[in-house]
Amino acid sequence: EVQLVESGGGLVQPGGSLKLSCAASGFTLSGSEIHWVRQASGKGLEWVGRFGSKANSYATAYAASVKGRFTISRDDSQNTAYLQMNSLKTEDTAVYYCTRHAGSSYGYGLDVWGQGTTVTVSS
Amino acid sequence: SNVLTQPPSVSVAPGKTARITCGGDNIGIKSIHWYQQKPGQAPVLVVYDESDRPSGISERLSGSNSRNTATLTISRVEAGDEADYYCQVWDTSDDHPVFGGGTKLTVL
Numbered sequence: 001e002v003q004l005v006e007s008g009g010g011l012v013q014p015g016g017s018l019k020l021s022c023a024a025s026g027f028t029l030s031g032s033e034i035h036w037v038r039q040a041s042g043k044g045l046e047w048v049g050r051f052g053s054k055a056n057s058y059a060t061a062y063a064a065s066v067k068g069r070f071t072i073s074r075d076d077s078q079n080t081a082y083l084q085m086n087s088l089k090t091e092d093t094a095v096y097y098c099t100r101h102a103g104s105s106y107g108y109g110l111d112v113w114g115q116g117t118t119v120t121v122s123s
Numbered sequence: 124s125n126v127l128t129q130p131p132s133v134s135v136a137p138g139k140t141a142r143i144t145c146g147g148d149n150i151g152i153k154s155i156h157w158y159q160q161k162p163g164q165a166p167v168l169v170v171y172d173e174s175d176r177p178s179g180i181s182e183r184l185s186g187s188n189s190r191n192t193a194t195l196t197i198s199r200v201e202a203g204d205e206a207d208y209y210c211q212v213w214d215t216s217d218d219h220p221v222f223g224g225g226t227k228l229t230v231l
Contacts, residue, residue, distance in 0.1 A: 035220065045158075045166065045209055045222040052218065061217045097165055106213040107172040109156030110220060113165040 002026035002112050004098050009117030012088055020083040020117055022098030027112075030076045033101040035110065036083050038094035038119075048096070051081055055104040066092075088121045095119075125214050127223035134229045141197040143226045145210030151190040158209045160225075166209065170195060197228070205230045 008020040022034065033053040038046050049062040051072045060072050071084040081098060095116040102111035128146040135141040145155065155173050158166035168177055170186040173193065183198045197204055210223040 033218070037220070044225045047219050047222070050219060056218050061219060063219075099166075102168070102171070105154075106215065107154045109158070109168045109171040109211060110166075111168050111171075111177060113167070116165055 004100065004112055004114035006096065006098055006114040006117040009096065009119045011120045011122065013123050014088060014090055014121055016088050016121070017084070017086045018088065018119060020085070020096055020098075020119070022081040022083070022114060024079045024081070024100075027100075028076075029074055029079050029081055033104070034072075034074070034081045035099050035101065036072065036096060037099055037110075038092075038096045039116075040091075040094040043094075046094075048083070050101075053101070053104060085119070088119075090121050093119060093121045125212060125221040127210055127212065127221060129208075129210060129223040129226045131224070132227045132229065134231055135197075135200050136231045137200055137202065139200055141200050141204070141228055143195045143197075143208050143210075143228065145193040145195070145223050146191055147193075147212070148191065150193050150212065151188050153188075153212045155186070155188055155193045156211045157184075157186060157195045158211065159206045160209065161206045169208075200228075200230055202230050204228060 003025045005023045035050040036048040052059045069087045074081045097116045098114045099110040100112040102108035157170040159169045160166040173188045174186040185196045207225045209225045
């Protein structure tokens with residue numbers, strides 16, 4: 001079964017750090033473009049960043065709201081992607097999802113989503 | 124511009140047809156995708172590339188797209204269709220998804 005499972009969420013103080021994991025099964029992460037999307041309580045979906053595929057040279061990209069604070073990486077030996085979050089702000093409080101771009105073209109959507117992990121930034 | 128505008132809410136009686144719109148500049152020339160999200164759950168891709176359905180998605184869900192408005196149509200609405208629905212396109216400048224604000228579908 002194709003699956004993504006996030007972990008690592010929790011409560012952290014403003015200015016703190018947290019590292020989320022996204023473990024894949026049923027497919028190889030290295031062949032896919034992986035995105036992180038977050039959702040604050042009662043709000044819509046917000047793109048956070050991506051680790052690209054071969055089609056875009058495995059490049060990372062980030063939303064302006066997290067650029068310089070968040071870093072996405074991938075460990076192919078573990079078939080796992082990571083979201084390192086530093087200098088956390090209260091407005092980063094959200095459920096964080098990792099998700100897979102189904103193909104290498106814009107004709108495909110995000111076809112596999114993890115269950116989400118909750119990050120709460122509060123003093 | 125990749126701003127996508129959705130109505131906050133749509134209400135429909137069981138057995139009727141629900142139409143959820145997604146507006147954006149020249150959206151008709153873009154591939155649009157739709158997600159369903161039920162409370163406490165992750166989003167699920169229900170329509171991709173305007174009108175294609177992933178395996179396992181009901182044929183009652185269909186999509187269309189023209190000029191500045193894309194539409195997700197749900198026929199013979201059931202109580203289980205009650206959820207938030209999001210449209211999405213790709214920002215081609217740096218390959219990231221852009222989401223609409225979401226529409227809450229209420230089944231009366």
